[in-house]
Amino acid sequence: MNKKLYWIWISLALGPGSSCLQKLLSAFDNSVEEIYKADRSDYKKSKVKLTDKRISALSNKSLEDAELIYDWCENNNVGILCYDDEKYPKRLAAIPDAPAVLYYIGKLYDIDSMLCIAGVGTRSMTKYGHDTAYTFCYDLAKSGAIIVSGMALGIDTACHRGALDSGGRTITVLGCPINRAYPYENRSLMVEIARNGLILTEYPVFFETRRSCFPQRNRIISGLCQGTIVFEADVGSGALITASHAVKQGRQVYALPGKIGEENSLGTNELIKNGARIITNAGDIIDEFGYLYPKQISSHRVYDYSPASKVYDSFLERKASHKAKKAEPPKSEETEPQPLDTAGLTETEAKIYNEMTFGKAVSTEELIFDNIPFADVISSLTMLEIKGYIEPAPGGKYYKTGLRNK
Numbered sequence: 008m009n010k011k012l013y014w015i016w017i018s019l020a021l022g023p024g025s026s027c028l029q030k031l032l033s034a035f036d037n038s039v040e041e042i043y044k045a046d047r048s049d050y051k052k053s054k055v056k057l058t059d060k061r062i063s064a065l066s067n068k069s070l071e072d073a074e075l076i077y078d079w080c081e082n083n084n085v086g087i088l089c090y091d092d093e094k095y096p097k098r099l100a101a102i103p104d105a106p107a108v109l110y111y112i113g114k115l116y117d118i119d120s121m122l123c124i125a126g127v128g129t130r131s132m133t134k135y136g137h138d139t140a141y142t143f144c145y146d147l148a149k150s151g152a153i154i155v156s157g158m159a160l161g162i163d164t165a166c167h168r169g170a171l172d173s174g175g176r177t178i179t180v181l182g183c184p185i186n187r188a189y190p191y192e193n194r195s196l197m198v199e200i201a202r203n204g205l206i207l208t209e210y211p212v213f214f215e216t217r218r219s220c221f222p223q224r225n226r227i228i229s230g231l232c233q234g235t236i237v238f239e240a241d242v243g244s245g246a247l248i249t250a251s252h253a254v255k256q257g258r259q260v261y262a263l264p265g266k267i268g269e270e271n272s273l274g275t276n277e278l279i280k281n282g283a284r285i286i287t288n289a290g291d292i293i294d295e296f297g298y299l300y301p302k303q304i305s306s307h308r309v310y311d312y313s314p315a316s317k318v319y320d321s322f323l324e325r326k327a328s329h330k331a332k333k334a335e336p337p338k339s340e341e342t343e344p345q346p347l348d349t350a351g352l353t354e355t356e357a358k359i360y361n362e363m364t365f366g367k368a369v370s371t372e373e374l375i376f377d378n379i380p381f382a383d384v385i386s387s388l389t390m391l392e393i394k395g396y397i398e399p400a401p402g403g404k405y406y407k408t409g410l411r412n413k
Contacts, residue, residue, distance in 0.1 A: 011108075013039045014089040015073035015211065018107035020064040023209050024223045026104040028090065030055040039091065043068065076211045082353060083390060085185055085212075086111040098123075102230040102256050106209035110185045112393065113205040116176065118231060122152045122300045123178070124292055125228050125253070127246040128162025128238040129271055136239035136271060139263055140165040143236065146289035148175025150297075151304040155231050157182065157224065158193055158200070162238050162246070171199060180228045181208035182221035186386040189216070194389055194399075201393045222248045229253035233296060236261045236286055240274030247274050250283070259295075261286040344409030347396055355379055355387045360396050363407035368400035 017039055021027055034053040035041040047066045050057055057065070080087050088095055088109040096118040099105055126144050128136060140162045144154045148170035156163040158179040170177035179200050181189070185208050188194035200206055209227065210220060225248045229235050235253040237260070240246040250260045262283040265272025279285055286292070297304040344365055349357040359374050374384055388405065391397045397405040 009077070010039070011087050011089055012070050012073045012077060013043050014091075014108050015076050015087070016070055017042060017065075018209070018211070019072055020067070021061065021107065022064075023106070023220065024104055024226070027055060027057065027061070028105065028107050029103065072213075076213065079212050080110065082351075083186070084112070084351070084394070086115065088115070096231060098233075099227065099230045102226060104226060105230065106227065108211070109207050109209055110211065111205060111207050112185060112201045113203075114176075116153060116178075116205060118153070120300075121303050122296050123155050123232040124152050125155045125232040125235040125249065126162065126166030126238065127156060127225075127228065127235060127240075127249045128166075129240050129244045129246060129274075130159055130161035130163075131241075131271070132161040132165065132239050133269075133271055135265075136162055136263075137165045140238040141169040143238075143286070143289045144169035144177075145173045145175075147292060148177065149173040149305075150289065150293055151175070151300070152292070152296075153178060155180065155228055157221070157228055158189075158197060159221075159245075160190055160192060164193060164196060166238075167196060167200060167204075171203060177204040178231065179204070179206050180224050180231070181206065181210070182224040183216040184208060184210045184212045184214050186212050186390055187216070188385075188389045191385070194392065197389070198392045221245060225249040226252040226256075229258055230256055232258060234259040234261060234292065236263070236292075237275050237278055237283070238263045239265065239271040240278075241270045242273050242277070244274050247278070250278055259284065261291070346407075346409050349396075352391075352394075352396070353387065355383055356391055356394075356396070359384065359387055360391060360407065363397070363405070365407050365409060368402075368404040368406055370402070370404045 031042050034055050035045060047062055050062045050065055077087065088111055090100065090105065090107050094115060098119055124147055126140055128140060144166040148154050154166055154170035154177045156166040156179060158164070158167060158181065167177050167179060177200060183189045185206060188197045197206065209224065210216065222245050225245065229249050229252040235249055235258060237246050237250050253260050260278060260283040262275040262278040262285065264279060264285055265275050267276065293304060349360055352360065358376065362374065363369055371384065371388065388397065392399065396408060398408055400406050
């Protein structure tokens with residue numbers, strides 16, 4: 008039996024965010040197979056406090072759902088990282104509610120040997136918040152740190168963008184299954200992270216995303232990291248949940264000081280009052296952790312705060328240039344490009360790809376089929392873009408890519 012099926016099974020039985028996994032492993036010889044083999048009476052006799060609903064879920068030994076998820080991941084080149092895998096981050100495994108399974112796309116870094124810093128904040132950021140998040144994460148990633156965030160609009164996006172633009176490394180932790188781009192506006196960012204970084208989620212494909220999923224995943228963001236920076240946050244910001252998780256996990260919390268009375272500074276200033284460290288540049292982090300990772304963190308130091316306006320202007324110039332390039336359709340040549348091999352695509356992905364025409368940008372609405380749910384079309388477009396079969400065009404449209412004769 009494929010051991011990963013047992014791990015997927017227990018992740019489904021316990022549900023996301025459960026703190027029962029480690030207790031069950033302790034009660035059943037640290038073996039997921041033994042947990043699977045146990046019956047209702049065994050669960051009740053264990054010292055693990057389990058609700059009747061959870062005992063019923065564990066007593067259901069069907070692996071059908073686990074097999075469906077496993078097969079989907081295999082067919083879509085999505086990795087499955089289980090709790091007992093040697094590559095599973097020990098830093099994350101140490102938190103009491105560590106996920107049983109992580110699904111991933113991208114480069115699986117040796118996270119335990121690297122400095123990982125979380126960058127979080129409000130979706131409704133100010134220019135000050137954007138500039139500092141972008142600059143600090145650019146400098147940290149340039150120095151060798153991995154930037155971890157949640158790909159939300161606002162500060163999260165600025166953190167990822169800074170890391171990517173520096174040529175450094177970044178990890179995004181999704182609050183939804185890996186075949187969904189959420190928010191949809193960040194689908195291109197998701198593709199870029201998939202190609203140049205790492206995408207993680209505990210939510211399996213086919214999982215119905217709920218609002219609670221997003222604050223729930225924040226424990227993973229902080230759990231992967233030695234420290235969490237909150238750049239801007241009002242008193243109700245989800246970034247404060249991440250900071251709270253970091254404190255409970257024994258990790259360092261940093262906050263960017265803001266103007267007194269400004270809404271986006273209320274949360275960060277309150278964190279500072281309660282013991283969070285003030286951060287004024289990336290050098291504050293490098294000074295604290297750099298000596299622990301001499302092979303990872305370069306001798307380059309960022310002690311002086313570089314004018315964020317210059318960084319932001321440069322970012323806008325690159326963004327405008329990127330948009331201009333995307334606005335141009337693929338250049339026509341004497342011979343039409345050859346379609347890419349669709350053998351590794353799902354049936355829906357292959358149907359969408361084959362329906363598209365080279366050189367013509369098509370909208371999502373033009374790719375709706377009577378027998379395919381709209382959500383499946385959106386999911387397939389995301390996976391096709393990640394796999395390199397299509398590329399984005401202006402107005403939320405897509406171009407078909409192919410092989411050209413040289």
